[in-house]
Amino acid sequence: MYSITSTKKLHNGIEMPRFGLGVYKMDQPEEAFNSIRKALDTGYIAIDTAAFYKNEQQVGEALRASGKRREEIFITSKVWNTDQGYDETLRAFEKTLTALNTDYLDLYLTHWAVPDKFTETYRAIERVYDEKLLQATGVSNHQIHHLEKLFATANVKPMVNQVELHPYLSQVELREFCQKNDIVITAWSPLGRGRVLQDETIAAIGQKYGKSVAQTIIRWHLQSDHIVIPKSVTPSRIEENANVFDFELTAEDMAAIDALNRNERFGSHPDHFSF
Ligand code: NDP
Numbered sequence: 039m040y041s042i043t044s045t046k047k048l049h050n051g052i053e054m055p056r057f058g059l060g061v062y063k064m065d066q067p068e069e070a071f072n073s074i075r076k077a078l079d080t081g082y083i084a085i086d087t088a089a090f091y092k093n094e095q096q097v098g099e100a101l102r103a104s105g106k107r108r109e110e111i112f113i114t115s116k117v118w119n120t121d122q123g124y125d126e127t128l129r130a131f132e133k134t135l136t137a138l139n140t141d142y143l144d145l146y147l148t149h150w151a152v153p154d155k156f157t158e159t160y161r162a163i164e165r166v167y168d169e170k171l172l173q174a175t176g177v178s179n180h181q182i183h184h185l186e187k188l189f190a191t192a193n194v195k196p197m198v199n200q201v202e203l204h205p206y207l208s209q210v211e212l213r214e215f216c217q218k219n220d221i222v223i224t225a226w227s228p229l230g231r232g233r234v235l236q237d238e239t240i241a242a243i244g245q246k247y248g249k250s251v252a253q254t255i256i257r258w259h260l261q262s263d264h265i266v267i268p269k270s271v272t273p274s275r276i277e278e279n280a281n282v283f284d285f286e287l288t289a290e291d292m293a294a295i296d297a298l299n300r301n302e303r304f305g306s307h308p309d310h311f312s313f
Contacts, residue, residue, distance in 0.1 A: 040260055041283050042081045048197035049220040052174045054145065055112050056260060057280070058084025060226065060269035064093050073271045074100035078111065080280050086200075086224070086267040087138075088116035088149055089130060094137035108140060114200075114224075116149035116178055117163075119313055123155050127162035135171070147176040147200055150306075151184040152313050157191045164193055174198065178226070179308040182215045189219075200224035201308075203264060204234050205255060208299040224265040229255055231304045239294060247285040256282045258295045 045053035059077040064070035070093040074085060078100060087097050094115060101111055115138070121130035131146060146166065148159045156177075166172045176198030177188070189195060199216050203209050203225035216223050229235060235251045244254035252268065256279055259266035268279045287295075306312075 039286065042280055043083050046222055046263070046265065048174050048222055049195065050174060050197055052144075052197070054174065054198070054222065054265060055084035056265055057256075057282075058082055058086055058112065058114075058265070058267045059276070060086045060228075060267035061093055061097065062088070062091050062269055064091065064096070064269070064271055067093070067096055069271050070096040071100050071103075073273075073276065075103055076273050076276050077280075078104040078106055080277055082276075082280060083110060084112040084114070084267070086114045088118065088147075089121065089134055089137075090116065090118040090149060094134055095139075098138040098140060102139070112144040113138065113140070114145040114147065114176075115143055116147040117159060119150050119152050119311075122148070122152045122159040124158040124162045127159045128165065131162070131166050131171070141171070143172050145174045145176050145198060146172050147178040147198065148180070150179045150311050150313070151177070151181070151308060156180075156184065157188055160188055160192060160196070167194070176200065179306075179311070181308050182212060184308070185215070185219070185221070195219060196221055198222045198224055198265070200226055202227050202303055202305045203259075204228055204230040205237065205240065205258065205295050205298040206230055206234055206300050206302040207304075208296060210299070222265060223263075224267060225259050226267065227304055228259050228264075228266045228268050233304055237298065239298060243287070243291045243294060246291075247287075249282070249285060250278060252279060253282045254287070255295075257285065257287055258292065261287055261292055
């Protein structure tokens with residue numbers, strides 16, 4: 039069950055890869071290019087970038103250098119907070135396409151729910167979706183109350199909500215809400231930015247399968263039905279993180295990792311972000 043090319047069907051029928059490379063903090067162009075190229079050569083079929091990461095250009099360059107066709111790779115990007123609002127988002131989307139040197143995007147997200155702006159931002163995302171420049175609409179860092187507000191003005195519900203999610207922050211309520219509304223969850227900081235990697239319970243579980251803590255966590259995400267986008271600039275880890283399709287955690291192992299939740303965030307809280 040599951041391979042590196044497994045996908046999950048979004049509510050508009052588009053197939054989104056369940057596993058991909060996150061590229062936050064890859065702000066050195068050469069490092070970003072090399073890491074993305076390494077991931078594509080390893081068989082990754084999805085890249086998660088954002089205008090804020092300042093590496094959309096390297097995503098496009100690595101894709102072309104890899105020899106893969108554009109349609110083979112699922113690219114997500116996001117509109118940054120200072121570019122939100124209707125006209126601003128349309129302009130930001132154009133810039134993102136130019137930086138990536140592509141004529142369409144697979145998924146475009148409102149990066150954070152900027153108060154008084156995020157519904158207009160999403161309306162602009164719907165417009166580029168209607169114009170067929172975008173395969174799927176989505177949001178990021180949206181709480182239940184943001185989504186409820188969005189539903190009141192949206193023509194089409196977002197297909198994806200990308201949120202901080204790892205064994206120490208399992209977001210049960212938000213996940214249930216999204217599931218009921220056909221919104222697929224992507225886990226950002228799936229390894230807790232590396233800070234869940236010292237966990238002894240997960241290490242002991244991984245040992246039974248000959249897998250590292252990172253691999254065990256990634257497998258927990260996959261079996262929990264989250265899209266998972268671990269970031270690494272280390273070639274051996276880029277390979278290691280993709281080597282998670284030859285084992286399966288038991289229900290007991292899954293429950294033991296679920297029980298580690300302590301509602302601990304390593305990133306900003308969506309309601310308290312300093313916009
Ligand atoms: P992750 O949870 O993916 O952790 C990345 C860290 O873990 C890096 O320090 C990396 O080190 C290390 N690491 C990766 N693999 C291993 C391994 N096998 N063994 C040991 N250490 C490892 O953190 P991110 O915050 O980067 O989240 C992933 C992606 O989620 C981002 O890149 C971005 O695409 C997205 N994101 C989205 C946000 C949003 O607001 N929508 C916010 C934050 C992230 P090294 O690179 O040195 O190898």
